[in-house]
Amino acid sequence: MNIYYILQSLIDGLLIGGVYSLVAIGLTLIFGVMRIVNFAHGALMMLGMYTTYWAFNLLHIDPYLSILICVPVLFIIGAAFQKFLITPILDAPEHNQLLLTLGVSLFLENLAVFLWSPNYRVTRTSYEFAYLYIGDLSISLQRVLAFLTAMVVTGIVYFLLSKTDLGKAIRAASEEPRGALLMGINVRRIYWITFGIGAACAGVAGSATAPFFPVYPTVGGIFVITAFMVVVLGGMGSVLGAFAGGLIIGLADAVGGMIFPGAMKSIISFILFILILLFKPTGLFGSKN
């Protein structure tokens, strides 16, 4: 095991970690604002991947350009999901919401099977085998692009939340829905906008990974289980935590991959996850409540 091998693994881990961050940010945003655990998040990411796949194969649009299509499509799907399915049961007990998001997830996955078959599909770009070389290190261009996409979108979401009136209203509604309503903020509207943004994040993550990951109806599950770990690691509801958590899990997987056989590479992330649950259940960046 030489230094290049270690560096190579760490870089690959960091790059895919960026994608985990993006999936987790959508998840944590939805949880933080509406207190909804969105089990359909993986299905939304899958829809993002298919959007990119079809945009590429039917319309010959570059996967990374198809993000511009993916964002509005997933935003509308997410907003409609919140507005028409979740809003009516907002005051219902938590497990009802859980069943609903799980049900929607099953529905979307099976819809994808019905429409596009369960077969694996691969998006083949012209730069599929393009690598950046630094010394003995070779870094896949697609993974770099995926990472950069994830970082840019993360930056945009962060800017939106911290600097714009809409973002402040989202934070306000998440902390004190009653106070927000009494200040004239239409909290239900904020909710569907937030869900739309969260879904769009999942969609972008799907677009960004489609060029180097096969697309199939249940593909989202792989990323979303990781994203749930990231959300807990970073602190439920914390965007910054989701960002850092994604990179940490990416790196932890890389380290695991070096030490253990491939199938066991996530062992370190899972150990981290359990340690966090045991000793800091609020997560690295989580608030006490």
Next chain:
Amino acid sequence: MLDINKIDVCYGEIQVLRQVSLKIQEGQVVSLLGSNGSGKTTTVNSISGVLPLTQGTIEFMGEDITKVEPHVRVGKGLVQIPEGRCVFPSLTVKENLEMGSYLKGAKAFRRESLDLVMTLFPILRERTGQRAGTLSGGEQQMLAIARGLMSKPKLLILDEPSLGLAPILVEDIFKSVLRIKSEGVTILLVEQNVPQALGISDYAYVLEEGSVGLSGPGKDLLNNAHIKKLYLGL
């Protein structure tokens, strides 16, 4: 300005308000008094639209707003500062104030409103960058009032603004209510602090078990034998 006409409100099977009627004239400070559980907060929440009425109507500036949604009522100038303040703890003082002027109409005046509330509550100027959750109780109450003023209210409803505050701060809050009145804002003040509230009120209503028991000009009620016995311990 505000005309509440025989409203009934129920929580499930339990009727909390019975045929409550009150009127507020423009430019006045009107108090809504009563002991715990008499229905004061229920009344103001119905006025804000957070609770649905089972019967009766509410008119604001000559318009029937009984069915209007709460956030729309804020845009019409009907603003409530809720009991318990409901400031946004992780947002800074400035961000909290900005959220007070979230709606288009108020947003156009954001800069002037900020100047006004900072003049009314100088302490907030020193705290602009601080998270609201780290403020003291009194400061949070001032922030909540200031945030409400940012919405350019025509009628400001204050639900127990003195709750849980030290006597010296209570004094401050009552003084600021009078200053807000002098800015031309009509005020509905909900209080348990009966003597002080009556002292600054043009008119007052006393709720007893969900109905209006007594009403009259503030000064008259101060001298009312029933009030003296029940609330002033005289």
